[in-house]
Amino acid sequence: MYRSPTAEAEVAAELAALRPDLAARYAAELPGARAAVLTRLWRALTHEPLPWIERREASGEGRLLRLRDGRRLHGPEPDPFATAGYVTEVGLDGTGYGDPARLVTALRVPHGTDLARELGHSVASLALSRAGQPAGPQGHPARDWEWEQRVVDGHPYHPGCRSRPGFSVAEQLAYAPEHRPVVGLGLVPVPGEACVVTGRWPAGWRDGERLLVPVHPWQAAHVLKRPCEERLPGRPLMSLRTLALPGGPHVKTALSARLTSSVRDISVGSVTAATVLSDFAGELADDRLHVTRTLGAVTDGSPDLAAVLRESPQVYAAAGERVVPVAALPLTGLPRDPDWLAAFAHLALSVGLRLLELGVALEAHGQNLLVVLSAAGLPLRLVYRDLADIRVSPARLARYGLWPRELPERILTDDVTALRRKLFGSLVCGALAGTAGSAAALRGALETAVRDLPDTPDRVALTERPLPVKALTLMRLSPGTPGDQWTELPNPLM
Template identity: 30%
Template sequence: MNRVDLIPQPAAADAVADAYAAAPLLNCLLREAAEPVPGPDGAPGPGARRVHRLPSGRLLRVRGERRPVEPETRVEGDWTRIGHPELVKLVAEELTRHTGLSNHELPAEMTDSRDAVAALLAARARAVPPEDPYLLSEQSLLTGHPYHPAPKARGGGPVAAWLPYAPEAYARFPLTLLAVREDLVVEEGDTSALDALGEAPPGYRLLPAHPWQLDLVDLTDAFADGRLVHLGETPSEVFPTAAIRTLYAPGPDLFLKFSLDVRITNDIRRLWRHDLLKLRRTDAAASRALAGGPAGWLSDRGYRTAAFAFEELAVLVRDGFHGRLRPGTTPLLAAALVEGFPGSPLAAAPDPGAWWEAYLDAVVPPALAAFADHGVVLEAHLQNALVAVDADGMPVQALFRDAEGVKLLGDVERAAGWERLVYCLVVNHLWEVATALAERHPGLDPWPALRRELSRHDLPEATALLTAPTLPGKTNLLLRWTGADGADARYLPLPNPLAG
């Protein structure tokens, strides 16, 4: 078992943690509640600083664009550097003024997120990264969602409770094996892979559990009266993916997704009953939409749980890579290409223009065809898209996952479905890869290639996208500040780089 431990935090690591935590928070603040101020301080060029006016009238200056750093405020004519605690205080004051609402929970999450990064940095200093490039990509996200105010918050619990299960700390661990009384089993779809993980006693069925989730829920009565039996642990270990509660078991080539009663980004990450009950329908639609094409779909083939703890103990069985991945290729998490990790083909591409065109050819056509031909809106954002690369690091195939996030046009209006696809695919995903690629390879203009790719498709919405003045940007900071439901999606208009 490779359970990472805490080690002392040097001052340098604290400064790095501040920078990691400040970048996405600044991205949110500048996008959702600030206006750029033209002038010499905002001039383009290496090392340039950008100035923004906040709702209170205060000026905020940062260095860099994609991942802003070194925030400074204007005080009595001078620029004063602010640390992470001061930034959290400033954001809270500005959002209170901007919305007329107060919020005591979110600032605590911002601090929790920063402290989690510090703990992850310390843990990484002693942990051994996985050798497998795919696993390394899943476990590389120290920044996480680049436009979320607290992407690394872990529910405010003690570090020792969550660190052994943190993908960013290169964790791996065995599953806990439970047995649930047979007459209390609830399942749908194909869950047979679960029965191969161990052996249940007569009259019981096997039910694997995430050990962190078992620490979060009270099942004392169920164990006492025999509804549940503790069987021990799996002999082999699983690897947490970027989603944290979704684990990959390399031996059986299987993904398992669990409930986790912790708020991570916008949601409490429980497998909600209403989502599970519609899962087979959305998964079947996505499977049909991508069947026979170049892209792959990692099917959520079924779930199993206990009737008395339907959501708390639910486990979802997801396809692995066998039979879905082109021979000789390596899948990589799209979010990791943006974040950066050792061996990333985005950074090493000898011809970044050709690499980008290959990337677009792999990712864009299947997502647009699913929408146009099947009415399926894939949640094709950075964490739900994998890109398989060949031995030379060139993208050759896209793999999509997570039926829980799939929308069907029969259930949502076409305009709303298209807006969601544009946000997930273009704004959250392709825009981030494009700007990361351009940053790594100065001189590359990624937008003409994306315009060409979109223009190839006989889809009116794609054609209109080429001249639309704006694109939808999700407002994660305002969503959390105003206490909106985690599944809500509210957008603000962003200048469309495709129309330039």
């Protein structure tokens, strides 16, 4: 049976050998990390359609969950949009659990052992991430990648927010963005005739008839199992496998490790469609939205050796402006102002709903969506990056005389539920909720933001129905079920 302190103890032992200066801070951060992960887990327990929960009901100032086997879970009244770690203990038949991994172990649910192990890693890695932060004020970053590296806690609602199975402490310190390393990417030569290439591959990444493919050192060591002699210095961004290169471009590398929910690879189809998608989305943008261009993409035909090169979002900032990932907005201090948050919500919803009406549903979560701020901190425009998981409706495009070209079949759908889930689940329940930090703050922002939005069926769905969100914990407990699974959260506007 899994015991969560194992992950915490393993990290502590490695840290004592590698970075003894962080050992005391790591230990001090563990209680807060447990509460952060437990809060995310309680959100799932109180809102996701988990088959072993029979009923949920109010109980005093908290919530009671009756399990199908007769046991009872009790915890505080949930705020599904809270980002602070407000849940410090959940009771199971009178026994209190402050450790999320121990709680899942005690629940004895199908596939719970694997989830408990991931939550243990999530707690330990989150404590490590927090322990490695500089003390005192840091000021405003001067470069775009510095904003990315300040997002310490990862996904605001996923219990596995910092789970990094397969990464040792040394590798987390060497590769994870919140530890601010410089990562040396390998350049692996591949015969040009064996590659699929779209866009323009840089002349400096060619060796005669061979193409030089950037490879993450973790991938080289654990998957390709080959040395990479040439080194290209990069600064890891929030997604860890994407890095900012000297001079500005960003490169997404293949990294066959499970980060948060799934193993993210770069398929041949993604490489083939990269520039087509980029051109298509760029044509739909307007003066409120920029879409970073894909400059080039390459693969040797396998998901283990591939890379995508795209613009830095910083190219869309004029003098005096700055581009900030939405996930980093809580670190700027700006979202504490309700008027600012309402203005940002109005900008984001105006752009998102306009594109949805045209037939394009963005996956506009806090990592993919960035905002251009004026020198005074006002939200001016949006920048969107990484088009791999958008959804496109051919029928909606056709209504406006548009045609989706040769877009990948997997992103095409006219299912209105799928389209709204993609946008609302990422933008409202992800980017806006994570920035607001609570149901009350999100409600205040939405009430102001939606007042003058065009009266479309999508707007009605946004304001008058429960909000869709991925059932992230159910997905982790359903390894045999492919694709996303969904649940609904209370709409603050209802």
